[in-house]
Amino acid sequence: MDAIVLRDVVKSFRKSTIRGEYTTFKSELVRWLRGQRRQQQPDTVIEALRGINLTIPRGKTVGIIGRNGSGKSTLLKLITGIYSPTSGSVEINGRISALLDLGAGFHPDFSGRENILINGVILGLSRAEIRERMDEIIAFSELGDFIDEPVRTYSSGMYMRLAFAVATHVDPEILIIDEILAVGDEHFSRKSLQKMTDFQKSGKTIVLVTHDLGTLERWCDLAAWIDGGRIREVGPPAELVRHYKQAVLLAEARGSALLAPALAGDGGALPELASPPHVAAVSAQAQLRLGEVRLLTREGVSATEVDTEDALELQLEFSTQSEVQQGGFGWSLQRADGSLVYETSTLVDAVPLPQPLPAQGMVRLRLERLGLMPGQYKVAVSALAADGTPYESRPEACTFNVRSSLTDQGITRVPHRWELLTHEATVSSPPEKAVSA
The missing domain is CATH 3.40.50.300 (P-loop containing nucleotide triphosphate hydrolases)
Structure with missing residues (x-):
C-alpha cells in the first residue's frame, strides 16, 4: 500500500x-x-x-x-x-508529522515543555506516551533551561530545534x-x-x-x-534536476518573465523542453534531424565495453530539412543513475561549422582518453538551433561499460603525477597520458 x-x-x-x-x-x-x-x-x-x-x-x-x-x-x-x-x-x-511554517502549532505564551505536550496530543499520542518521550525530546532540542520559558522568547533557531525534535520523536x-x-x-x-x-x-x-x-x-x-500548479515530471532526482535546470536556462535565454505561476496563470510556467524524459523527441519545426549515432573504439568497432585509458569516437549523422543557419550539435555523458558527468556542444565550444549546414553530413567527436572509472554510462545527443533550443534529442543514444584494473575511486581518473623531493634526488611516478581537448 x-x-x-x-x-x-x-x-x-x-x-x-x-x-x-x-x-x-x-x-x-x-x-x-x-x-x-x-x-x-x-x-x-x-x-x-x-x-x-x-x-x-x-x-x-x-x-x-x-x-x-x-x-x-x-x-x-x-x-x-x-x-x-x-x-x-x-x-x-x-501517522503523519509535519514541519511546515516555522513555529506553526506553538502557542507563544506557553513554555516549550507545554507546547511539546500540546503538539504530541494533536499528533495522536496519549499523555503517558508524551511524558515517556519528554526527556528525549528536550535533550535532542538542546534548549536547556529555556524549555520552561515562553516560546515567544525563542530565537528562530530555537523554534526550529523544538519543532524538529517534536516532529521526529512522535514516531510518525x-x-x-x-x-x-x-x-x-x-x-x-x-x-x-x-x-x-x-x-x-x-x-x-x-x-x-x-x-x-x-x-x-x-x-x-x-x-x-x-510548476504552475501541475506536476511537470516525476522521476530519478538527478535526471529531473537536469531537466529543471534546462527549462530555467531556456526561459532565461528566451527572455521569458519568470513570474509566480500560481498568480500568473499558464503564462508564468516554464517552457516545455523539446524532449520528455526517456523519449527521443523531435520538434514539430525540426529543420535539423539526427541520423545514425555510433560510438566506436580506436579500432573502429562498436564500443560496448572499454577500458579507462581507451580512446572513443562518437559519430553523429545528420540531415537538414531546409537551410539551417548557425545550427549545432550537443552531447552529454551520464552515469547509469542519471548523474551528469560532462556536457558540451559545438555552440559552447565555438566549433567552426559551415554555414549554412550541408543537406547531409556527419560530425565526429574524438576522446583521446576516456578517463572514466568503472561502471555503466550512457551518451545523449541533440541537434540544436543557434540559441541552444533542441530540434531533436536522444537521451540514450548509446550505452557502454567501463572496466579498469585500477582501484582508485571516483567518477573520472584525473591525470596526475606523484613526486618525492629529497636533498639527493627527486623520485617521480611515471607521467600520466596527456589528455587532448
Missing part, C-alpha cells in the same frame, strides 16, 4: 479586491449612516493546484522542487490536512518537511540530517520540499517537479 495517493487534486482560493482609497473615521461613519457601500471588484479565483496526480510509495524519500509560487507548500498543506481540496481526493496511509510513519532544515546552525543541521538518515533506514516515508537541488540528488529516492 502506498503512503500517499493524490488523485485529480484541485485547490482554488478566492481573492477579494476592495478598491484602495484614503479614508478617515468621519468619512467612514458618514458613508455608513447614508447606507453607502464601498466599491468592491468581482472576486477572482486563483487555482494554486490544477489536477495533481501523485503517488508516494511507502518507505521512500520523495523530494518536491519548483519555483516560488508553483504550489509546493499548498500541496504539503493538503497532504497534512491543513487545507481541504476543492476537488479530487487525498489518501494518507499512516510519514514525515513532511518544508525547507525548515535551512534554519539551523551547522551542528544542529548535521544532527538533523543524521536523524533523517535513521528515518530512512527504518523505512519511514519522507516528503521534502527544497530549493537545494544538491540535497534533492543526495537524499531522495524519487523527485517530483511542480
Whole structure:
C-alpha cells in the first residue's frame, strides 16, 4: 500500500479586491449612516493546484522542487490536512508529522515543555506516551533551561530545534518537511540530517520540499517537479534536476518573465523542453534531424565495453530539412543513475561549422582518453538551433561499460603525477597520458 495517493487534486482560493482609497473615521461613519457601500471588484479565483496526480510509495524519500509560487507548500498543506481540496481526493496511509511554517502549532505564551505536550496530543499520542518521550525530546532540542520559558522568547533557531525534535520523536510513519532544515546552525543541521538518515533506514516515508537541488540528488529516492500548479515530471532526482535546470536556462535565454505561476496563470510556467524524459523527441519545426549515432573504439568497432585509458569516437549523422543557419550539435555523458558527468556542444565550444549546414553530413567527436572509472554510462545527443533550443534529442543514444584494473575511486581518473623531493634526488611516478581537448 502506498503512503500517499493524490488523485485529480484541485485547490482554488478566492481573492477579494476592495478598491484602495484614503479614508478617515468621519468619512467612514458618514458613508455608513447614508447606507453607502464601498466599491468592491468581482472576486477572482486563483487555482494554486490544477489536477495533481501523485503517488508516494511507502518507505521512500520523495523530494518536491519548483519555483516560488508553483504550489509546493499548498500541496504539503493538503497532504497534512491543513487545507481541504476543492476537488479530487487525498489518501494518507499512516501517522503523519509535519514541519511546515516555522513555529506553526506553538502557542507563544506557553513554555516549550507545554507546547511539546500540546503538539504530541494533536499528533495522536496519549499523555503517558508524551511524558515517556519528554526527556528525549528536550535533550535532542538542546534548549536547556529555556524549555520552561515562553516560546515567544525563542530565537528562530530555537523554534526550529523544538519543532524538529517534536516532529521526529512522535514516531510518525510519514514525515513532511518544508525547507525548515535551512534554519539551523551547522551542528544542529548535521544532527538533523543524521536523524533523517535513521528515518530512512527504518523505512519511514519522507516528503521534502527544497530549493537545494544538491540535497534533492543526495537524499531522495524519487523527485517530483511542480510548476504552475501541475506536476511537470516525476522521476530519478538527478535526471529531473537536469531537466529543471534546462527549462530555467531556456526561459532565461528566451527572455521569458519568470513570474509566480500560481498568480500568473499558464503564462508564468516554464517552457516545455523539446524532449520528455526517456523519449527521443523531435520538434514539430525540426529543420535539423539526427541520423545514425555510433560510438566506436580506436579500432573502429562498436564500443560496448572499454577500458579507462581507451580512446572513443562518437559519430553523429545528420540531415537538414531546409537551410539551417548557425545550427549545432550537443552531447552529454551520464552515469547509469542519471548523474551528469560532462556536457558540451559545438555552440559552447565555438566549433567552426559551415554555414549554412550541408543537406547531409556527419560530425565526429574524438576522446583521446576516456578517463572514466568503472561502471555503466550512457551518451545523449541533440541537434540544436543557434540559441541552444533542441530540434531533436536522444537521451540514450548509446550505452557502454567501463572496466579498469585500477582501484582508485571516483567518477573520472584525473591525470596526475606523484613526486618525492629529497636533498639527493627527486623520485617521480611515471607521467600520466596527456589528455587532448
